[in-house]
Amino acid sequence: MNNGIFLLLGSNLGDRAQNLETSRNLIQQTAGRIVKASSIYQTAAWGKSDQPDFYNQVIEIETLLDPDTLLQTTLQIEEHMGRTRTEVWGSRIIDIDILLYGDVIVEHERLKIPHPQMTNRRFTLVPLSEIASEVIHPITRKEIRELLLICEDQLAVVKV
Template identity: 40%
Template sequence: MTLAYIGLGSNLDDPISQIRHALSELGELPLCQLVATSSLYTTRPVGPQDQPDFINAVAALETKLSPLALLDQLQALEQRHRRRRLQHWGPRTLDLDLLLYDQEMIKRPRLQVPHPYMHERAFVLVPLEELVSTAKHKPIMLHHQPLTYWLTHLDQHEIQRLDDADVSTSATV
């Protein structure tokens, strides 16, 4: 089994529920097992600011799928959540990004791993660090630097961890 990390984001149609359902569905993908999930976080959108804030998380998934087969499964899951690609960095019901696939470096037209912008995004690195710090996985290196290096170079004021009360209250509104 290969360990892959998946970034999740949503800012439409009850984003907390979108992320919760997607996390559950990740564990049901063929030849995959969900092994860990981060807390949920709220962040301002990247790009156009005239859209709702995002709910983000990261999941650790053990898989026997190849990277491109896993990408196909992630995109199919986005489609089941009615993902529409109308605007670059625009609002979405569900966004799933293959962040890391073991220690592999992949550069293909459809897929780049590690995700090319993840080292610039607190909404990816903060939940990823949460997972890595609680597990006994290999240290994560991005552009020849450890994950902790990139965390110290990011503005983390724009990301807020949701506690259980926030998630419960939001889910009932």
């Protein structure tokens, strides 16, 4: 069983809380058990600001799937839930990002772990810090709580 795997869930269309719940259920059915879940946060849209606020949540899972298969599985869940890819950083029913996979570093075109943007995003670091503050980011070698302290993003992140 592989441990220390953290996923970011995000939704800013439709019933956002319900969308997160549906994705958690599908993840448990297809990828593995959820061992920890952060609170849900309402977060201002990052990157492309003229869109509704997101709900974001970080979960920790244990899984037998390797990183590539985990990505295929999360992409299938997004498709199953009706997500269409229209624009980069645009609105979406559900987005599932693989943030960390233990200490594993992956550098492919289709898959990069740790997620390259995670250190720049309070909407990721705040919920991740809630459940994994002392986990070490395998590239920067810093704890998540320290990455949050030095993160320059100022966008609002509020517990729902």
